[in-house]
Amino acid sequence: MKKLPGVHAPHKKNTARFPAVPLPAPKLVRIPMSMHIGAPAKPVVAVGDAVKVGQLIGEAAGAVSADIYASVSGTVSKIQDSEPATGERGTIVVIESDGLQSAVETSPPEVSDLASFLAAVRASGVVGLGGAGFPTAAKLSVKDVSQIEYVIVNGAECEPYITADTRTFIDDAELVWSGVRLLSEYLGVRSIIIGIEDNKPEAIAVMKKYCAAEPIASVASLPALYPQGGEKMLIYNLTGRAVPEGKLPLDAGAIVINVTTLAAIARYIGTGMPLVSKRVTVDGSAVPDPKNVIVPIGTPVEDVLGFCGVKPETVRKLLLGGPMMGAALPSAALPVKKQTNAILAFTEADAEVPKEKPCMRCGRCVSHCPMRLTTVEIQLAYQANKPKELERLKVGLCIECGCCTFSCPAKRPLTQYMKLAKAELRNYQNLVKAQAEREAAKLAAKTAKEAAE
Amino acid sequence: MSEPSRLFVSPSPHIRHGDTTARIMGDVLIALAPALVAACLVFGLRSLLVAAVCAASCAVFEFAFEKLTKRVNTISDLSAAVTGVLLAFNLPVTIPLWQAVVGSFAAIVLVKQLFGGIGRNFANPAITARIILVLCFASMTAWTREWIPAGTDAVTTATPLAFLGRGESVSALQLFLGNHGGSLGETSALALTLGFVYLLIRRVISWETPVVFVAAVFALSAAFGLPPVQSVLSGGLFLGAIFMATDYVTTPYTFWGRVVFGVGAGFLTVVIRKYGSYPEGVSFSILLMNILTPYINRWTIKKPLGGAK
Numbered sequence: 001m002k003k004l005p006g007v008h009a010p011h012k013k014n015t016a017r018f019p020a021v022p023l024p025a026p027k028l029v030r031i032p033m034s035m036h037i038g039a040p041a042k043p044v045v046a047v048g049d050a051v052k053v054g055q056l057i058g059e060a061a062g063a064v065s066a067d068i069y070a071s072v073s074g075t076v077s078k079i080q081d082s083e084p085a086t087g088e089r090g091t092i093v094v095i096e097s098d099g100l101q102s103a104v105e106t107s108p109p110e111v112s113d114l115a116s117f118l119a120a121v122r123a124s125g126v127v128g129l130g131g132a133g134f135p136t137a138a139k140l141s142v143k144d145v146s147q148i149e150y151v152i153v154n155g156a157e158c159e160p161y162i163t164a165d166t167r168t169f170i171d172d173a174e175l176v177w178s179g180v181r182l183l184s185e186y187l188g189v190r191s192i193i194i195g196i197e198d199n200k201p202e203a204i205a206v207m208k209k210y211c212a213a214e215p216i217a218s219v220a221s222l223p224a225l226y227p228q229g230g231e232k233m234l235i236y237n238l239t240g241r242a243v244p245e246g247k248l249p250l251d252a253g254a255i256v257i258n259v260t261t262l263a264a265i266a267r268y269i270g271t272g273m274p275l276v277s278k279r280v281t282v283d284g285s286a287v288p289d290p291k292n293v294i295v296p297i298g299t300p301v302e303d304v305l306g307f308c309g310v311k312p313e314t315v316r317k318l319l320l321g322g323p324m325m326g327a328a329l330p331s332a333a334l335p336v337k338k339q340t341n342a343i344l345a346f347t348e349a350d351a352e353v354p355k356e357k358p359c360m361r362c363g364r365c366v367s368h369c370p371m372r373l374t375t376v377e378i379q380l381a382y383q384a385n386k387p388k389e390l391e392r393l394k395v396g397l398c399i400e401c402g403c404c405t406f407s408c409p410a411k412r413p414l415t416q417y418m419k420l421a422k423a424e425l426r427n428y429q430n431l432v433k434a435q436a437e438r439e440a441a442k443l444a445a446k447t448a449k450e451a452a453e
Numbered sequence: 454m455s456e457p458s459r460l461f462v463s464p465s466p467h468i469r470h471g472d473t474t475a476r477i478m479g480d481v482l483i484a485l486a487p488a489l490v491a492a493c494l495v496f497g498l499r500s501l502l503v504a505a506v507c508a509a510s511c512a513v514f515e516f517a518f519e520k521l522t523k524r525v526n527t528i529s530d531l532s533a534a535v536t537g538v539l540l541a542f543n544l545p546v547t548i549p550l551w552q553a554v555v556g557s558f559a560a561i562v563l564v565k566q567l568f569g570g571i572g573r574n575f576a577n578p579a580i581t582a583r584i585i586l587v588l589c590f591a592s593m594t595a596w597t598r599e600w601i602p603a604g605t606d607a608v609t610t611a612t613p614l615a616f617l618g619r620g621e622s623v624s625a626l627q628l629f630l631g632n633h634g635g636s637l638g639e640t641s642a643l644a645l646t647l648g649f650v651y652l653l654i655r656r657v658i659s660w661e662t663p664v665v666f667v668a669a670v671f672a673l674s675a676a677f678g679l680p681p682v683q684s685v686l687s688g689g690l691f692l693g694a695i696f697m698a699t700d701y702v703t704t705p706y707t708f709w710g711r712v713v714f715g716v717g718a719g720f721l722t723v724v725i726r727k728y729g730s731y732p733e734g735v736s737f738s739i740l741l742m743n744i745l746t747p748y749i750n751r752w753t754i755k756k757p758l759g760g761a762k
Contacts, residue, residue, distance in 0.1 A: 004758065009468065160468065232758060242759040316461050323467040330462050351461040357474050357530065360572040363706025372755040376706060394760045402466030409472040410572075416464045 004233055004370045006225040007403045009160050009324060011199055012283070016163045019171050020279045020292035023307055025097045029072050029298030030083075031057065033091040035337040036127040037134045038064030043093055049076045053103040053296075054273050057093050060122070066135045066338075067125040071276040071296035072097040086331040095298070106272030114145065117186040117269075124268035125275040125338075130154060130165070130229070130258035131321055133339040136265065139257070140187070142250060149253035150239055151183050153194040153262055155203060156222055156229030159322025162342040164279045167292050168260045169196070169203035171279075177210045178270060179262035184216040187255075192217035193238050194259075199224040226324060227401040231256045233370050245397060260341070275338060282308045284344035286315045295336045301343055302332035316351035319344040324402040357410040365404035365414050371397050375404045375414055382421035387428035395421045474571075478531035480657045484648035485538050485696065491631050491641035496546035500637045506550050508537030510557035518566045532571050536560050539579035542638020542692055543736070544586070545593060552590050556582040576743045577703045580693075580736045583636075587731075613687035614732040628686035638692055645691040658699040661711035662718075666694040669719020677727050690722065693735040703743040710746075710753040718742045 034040035041058030045051060051070040058068030078094040109120045122137035142148060153176075157165040169176060180192055194211075196204050198221045207219045220238055222228050232243050234256055241252040249256055264275050278297055282304055283290040289309040301318065312332065319326040320340055336343070365375035374393050381389035395418060404414035492500035515533040519526050527533070540556050560582035568574040587593045612634045613623045627633055631641025639645075652658045667685055674684035684690075698704055698718055705711050718738045725734025742749075 007470070236758060244759050245757075247759075313459075316459070317463075317467065318460050319467060323465075325465050326467065327465065328460070328462040328467065330460055332460070346467075350467075353461075353463045354469060358525075358527070358570060358572045360474060360532070360701045361706060362477070362701040366706055366754075371758045372760075373757050374754045377750075377754075394757045397757050397760055400465075406466050406468065407470050407472075409470070409474050409477055411469060411473070413464060415466060419464070 004236060005368050005372075005403075006227055006233070006370050007368050007406050009158075009226045009406065011224065012160045013163050013166070013199065014161070014283055015281050015290050015292050016166050016200065016202075018163075018167075018290075018292050020164075020167055020294045022277075022294040023296065023299065023304060025072050025099050025101050026296060026299045026303045028074075028077070028094060028096045028300075029296055030300065030335045031068060031071065031093045031095065031298035032088065032335065032337065033058045033068060033093065035068070035133060035297075035339060036066045037132065038062065038066070038138070040090055041065060041068045043079055043091060045070075045076050045079075045093065047076055047079055050074070051076060051095060053101055053276055054106060055104050057095075060135075063141070064135055064138045066127050066137075067123060067274070068093075069125055069274045069276050070095060071298050073100050073102045074098040086334050088334065092335075103273070108270060108272050109268070111182075111186075111269055114186045117182065120269050121265055123274065124265055126261055126264045126268070127338055128258060129261040129264060129278070129339055129341065131325070131339050131341060133337075136257070136261055139255065142255075145187055147250055147253065148187055148189055148255055149191065150235075150255070151187065151189045151192045152234050152238055152254060152256045153180065153192065153217070153259050154229055154231075154234060154256050155194060155196040155200075155207075155259040156234060157200070158197055158224070158226045158229040159324055159326075159342070160226075161283045161344055162281045162322050164281045164292060164341040165259050166200050166203050167279060168263050169200070169206055172263045172267075173206050173210070175263040175266040175270070176207070176259055177214075179266035180210075180217050181214075182266060182269060183257075183262070194219045195222050195228075195234050195238055196220070197222050197224040197228055227370055227399070227403065230370060230399055230401060232399065245394065278336060278338065278340055280304065280336060280340055281342040282345075283342070284319070284346045285350050286310055286345040286347045295340075297338055298335045300333050300335055301329065304336065304343055305332065305345055310345055314347055315345045316348045317346040319346070324406065325400065353413075354411040356412050359410055359412060362409060364407040364409065368403045368407040370401060370403060371399060373398060373418075375418065378421055379412070379414055379417040382417050382424060385424075387425055390421050390425045391429070395425055398422060474530040474532070477657050478535050480652065480655045481535050481696070482531065482538065484651045484657075485535075485542070485638070487644035487647040488542065488638045488641060488692070489538070491644035492542070492546070492637040495631055495633075495640055496637050499546050500541075503544060503546060503548060503550070503553055503637060504538050504541040506553050507541035507544075507557055508534045510554045511537035511540070511561050514558055514561040515566065518562055519570070522566075524570060527571055530571065533561060536565070536578045539638075539696055540582050542696075543579060543583040543636050543689065545635075546637045548586075548590075548592050552586060552592060555589075556586045559585045572702055574702055575746070576740055577697050577700050580697050580739050580743075583736050584740060587736075612732065613683065614726065623683050623687065625682045625686060628683060633687075635687075636689065636692075639689040642686050642691045645695055649691075649695045652695070652699075658695075659708075659711065661708060662698045662704060662715045663694040665712050665715025666698055666719050666722075667691070669716050670722055673720060673723040674726075677723055679723070679727065684723075684726070688726070688733045689735040693739055694718075697736075697739050698742070703746060705746055705749045705753065707750060707753040707755070710749045713749050713753065714742050714746070717745065 039061040045057045052073045055070045074097040077096045080092045126136045128134040235254045243252045280295045318329040398418045511533040560578035564578040564581045565574045671681045675681040721738030722734040
């Protein structure tokens with residue numbers, strides 16, 4: 001099996017040895033009703049309501065959606081449709097904290113079979129916590145469980161700086177293992193593989209100990225090559241299977257679940273406490289005191305930065321997520337979400353974007369693409385406005401991992417070109433489809449008319 | 454911090470590899486240095502003068518053309534300087550300087566800039582300029598050398614390929630060190646190989662094209678009844694295989710594409726040497742393969758992961 005390419009991004013796992021410390025209750029939290037892929041949750045609280053930690057405030061709207069729970073105790077002060085100051089769209093529930101963090105009384109849910117397990121996953125409010133935010137209950141609700149040959153626990157954590165998943169393995173080892181047990185018991189999976197990059201020897205050692213005592217899973221030590229944690233990369237590297245174009249991992253017989261996601265499910269099933277806080281790595285050149293912090297969901301990013309000694313005036317770039325795929329924030333008032341695993345703050349020197357130079361066709365974007373796409377031709381086809389060429393080059397497969405931009409010596413924003421090219425191809429395909437439908441309708445009308453005559 | 458304008462927003466990724474176009478071109482210049490030293494030993498210090506004139510005139514033409522057409526100035530990426538030195542390496546040391554300047558004009562303006570500048574030209578500028586000069590000027594085939602071993606008294610000499618063409622034997626060691634006639638940067642296989650190793654270590658180029666190119670010439674020379682070792686070490690093969698057939702812009706970017714390029718260029722070189730009216734075939738073969746490069750790329754691109762055929 002040929003190895004997939006990638007890039008040797010600097011690891012910068014400065015916080016790997018720091019167990020997470022809890023953030024003191026923030027003054028207020030701003031909890032968006034859409035922290036997942038799918039329909040936004042519907043608020044079930046009103047302004048003025050008193051809420052406790054773990055109380056349902058947003059109800060899942062449909063199969064692909066997720067419940068949302070209060071992360072602090074206090075009073076609902078506002079329910080906003082949007083927040084122009086930060087550019088947020090969608091409903092936000094604002095809770096003013098009383099500082100007490102008093103929690104609702106919880107009891108472990110009854111879990112005895114697959115249906116009750118899935119119901120518990122749904123009730124936990126858990127979504128893909130590695131960053132994707134896909135509702136986990138929807139992912140695990142497969143028609144036929146026997147389709148699942150492999151469950152891969154994703155602990156690759158290939159993004160530079162981030163150590164939140166690493167700390168989950170170490171700090172929450174018991175939870176991770178009870179999650180593995182749940183998967184083994186209710187999904188009846190033949191093979192559970194815990195994939196961890198080899199630059200996290202401590203996490204590997206911890207998991208190996210569990211696997212040795214109870215052989216229901218195995219640990220795979222993966223080479224630390226970004227984007228090792230990409231779903232398609234993990235499946236290919238651990239099973240030798242490629243997810244077919246336009247299909248799901250399940251079509252390759254695999255389900256990939258992030259380790260922190262798994263621990264959150266296990267916590268709910270063990271205690272009844274749903275997802276209300278998140279372990280977040282805070283690092284970057286503007287952070288004097290890098291840490292892993294347990295943050296109530298909805299906490300403004302600036303509160304977390306303040307806790308880590310960041311001077312606001314030194315920050316010129318603020319990222320939610322890692323430096324390869326994370327999003328740059330326009331405002332530090334934006335909240336920490338369920339799928340947030342890192343807050344990175346950078347100074348002026350690291351905020352600048354290098355100037356774009358002409359492409360010299362060196363092909364580094366091609367040789368570093370983990371999806372084996374021909375990036376150099378795709379960017380040219382996009383600039384020349386050739387959607388058919390984009391279709392032939394299969395730009396739709398791009399996972400937007402950033403390897404092409406990272407490796408380009410001409411400093412071209414290739415990943416951005418790829419995203420734009422994907423959008424252009426979609427538009428073109430929709431156009432072609434609409435045209436075909438129009439013509440089919442015309443033809444049908446014509447035959448109907450002829451038949452009538 | 455609550456003021457949004459202070460924060461800089463850009464698309465991911467937010468970190469980049471340290472390599473730049475200028476650093477890569479700088480590495481190529483460093484890799485060319487041993488061959489320039491060898492040229493000075495074999496042909497004298499005029500080699501330096503020719504190289505300097507070519508590099509400077511290439512840079513001036515690039516600057517002037519970009520100024521004239523209001524394009525972005527690309528002098529600082531050093532690609533024009535690389536073209537200049539490579540062009541000089543393809544010239545005889547005795548070339549009148551004005552002819553060298555004509556070569557620079559052909560390389561930078563005709564071959565590179567008229568097609569859109571760096572990254573857009575389909576043919577290697579230095580190779581094409583050399584071919585233009587060969588067709589235009591008789592001085593291009595007047596091979597001399599300064600450093601003459603004891604026992605010889607000739608000043609003007611034929612190139613090893615001319616000797617081989619007449620069926621005379623040539624010492625492989627002399628060929629490897631570079632003490633023989635030829636264009637100024639091509640003679641020392643030793644010095645060029647040092648540059649090759651440097652470029653490999655710096656990961657500027659990959660091994661496929663040069664190794665396959667040289668191997669193909671070796672094998673096919675033997676098949677065509679030419680002495681293989683001498684064939685490989687003479688003419689511009691090492692210079693062409695290491696520095697011209699690895700030009701990013703005009704050669705394939707896929708692994709198998711580079712292999713195909715090497716085989717094709719090697720085949721054409723031997724055929725031209727054996728049957729052509731010119732003794733040397735390296736530059737023509739590289740130019741021909743340059744033209745095929747877009748097709749080679751198209752034929753050899755990889756199937757994407759999970760992509761149906």
